[in-house]
Amino acid sequence: MTLVADAGSFAELPCPARRSGPDGPLGWAGYDAARARAAERTGEEESVVCGTADVGGTRAVLIAFEFGFLGGSLGERTGDRLEAAYAHAREHRLPVVPLTATGGSRMQEGMLALSQLQRVARQSALTRAAGLAQIAVVRDPTTGGGWATLGAGADVVLALPGAQVGFAGSRVRPADADPAAYTAESQVAVGSADAVVDPAELKEVLGSWLRLLTGGPAGRRGTRDAGDRPVAPAPVPAALGAAGLPVTGWDAVRRARDGERPRAQAYLDAYFARRRDIGGDRCGGTDPGGMRCGFGERDGRTVAYAAQTGAATRPAGYRTAARLIRLADRLGIPVLTLVDTPGAANDAEAERQGAGAAIAEVFAAVAAAGVPVTTLVIGEGGSGGALALAAPGNTWATPDSYFSVIAPELAAAILKRPTAEVEATAEQLRIRPQDLVELGVIRGVVQPPDHPRGAISPPPPG
Missing domain, CATH: 3.90.226.10 (2-enoyl-CoA Hydratase; Chain A, domain 1)
Structure with missing residues (x-):
């Protein structure tokens, strides 16, 4: 003892x-x-x-x-x-x-x-x-x-x-x-x-x-706080990168793929006073290069996080995220997800490890969560491998991000278009943050804290 x-x-x-x-x-x-x-x-x-x-x-x-x-x-x-x-x-x-x-x-x-x-x-x-x-x-x-x-x-x-x-x-x-x-x-x-x-x-x-x-020495239990109020959602993080919106769809892609753009590590460091990672999917796998999951302290309360790191996410990463979301839901802790991946890993080994089933676990965990989930797209939002972590109705994006049904190059390939038409395809897909707001896919674009129009546009209701 x-x-x-x-x-x-x-x-x-x-x-x-x-x-x-x-x-x-x-x-x-x-x-x-x-x-x-x-x-x-x-x-x-x-x-x-x-x-x-x-x-x-x-x-x-x-x-x-x-x-x-x-x-x-x-x-x-x-x-x-x-x-x-x-x-x-x-x-x-x-x-x-x-x-x-x-x-x-x-x-x-x-x-x-x-x-x-x-x-x-x-x-x-x-x-x-x-x-x-x-x-x-x-x-x-x-x-x-x-x-x-x-x-x-x-x-x-x-x-x-x-x-x-x-x-x-x-x-x-x-x-x-x-x-x-x-x-x-x-x-x-x-x-x-x-x-x-x-x-x-x-x-x-x-x-x-x-x-x-x-929730600390006093301890907050269950999905409602001590005042029997619903758990408040995790605040939307402020953007850490460029403030101006992309002019074209391909401009949005280039900015999201910029090697100097802030990644999950920078966002987690800025958001939390302190945090602890969980490790592994309890099924024999880890994905430290593609997913970071854990719990952190934000303004005196606990927030769970599942953050993609910019790489292709492997099945173990999705299963770890699903484990994290289910645990947070059971303990009554709000969840923050950071979306940043070109897509799910699509190599043969990923298929042997159950990529589809792993992604399905995350979709199900987010859909079933009784606690609020807040999502910020901080870079590439590539296909279902990114959408799995996105909260329906509470997803936001930074100016240096995009969200697409699939990467523009792959969309062009599926449509049997020549390489020269990739940029035009990106424009047609309407993947810029401002396009996503107009389409109703995301709630708003998050700006840096010192932006003259405020950190979030449009502001969240209430």
């Missing part, structure tokens, strides 16, 4: 009544003696200690595994404690932080131990449905069912450097298995965990995440 809890803030939760029976539910000879030795060695009566504590000023339910107690394994008594901890979190509207270090289910209790994973999954699902965040810290080792429920099933997964993390423990995996695949670093690389965090920085990072996902 001292790894993350503020000094003097931890209070252990009452332990459920102990289950009786000599040598456990299977009558496993010597099991009582093994538990007694583990208790003497660790000073604990079970493999988990559950309680509440402040982490960087935010109250949370902590579930700390003691690996020295029978390898941090899960048995019936462990399940009792976990169930009680999750119930307490829901009753008191607190986020849950599992600090895992476990080898999995307890052999001496057989299938009764394995079935505790179903109890954990049920409690996690109820807590998720209640709109409460779950942030896991995976320590060394975290394997088996503990990883597959408390660890990988959390909303955000932080891992300690060099920790063994994976479903298969070292004694049960194939002899020729690459050990590097079963590490915290590998789980981050394949999108199953969000970040590797040094122990010295863990309290600060975890506290930051808790503040972002709960």
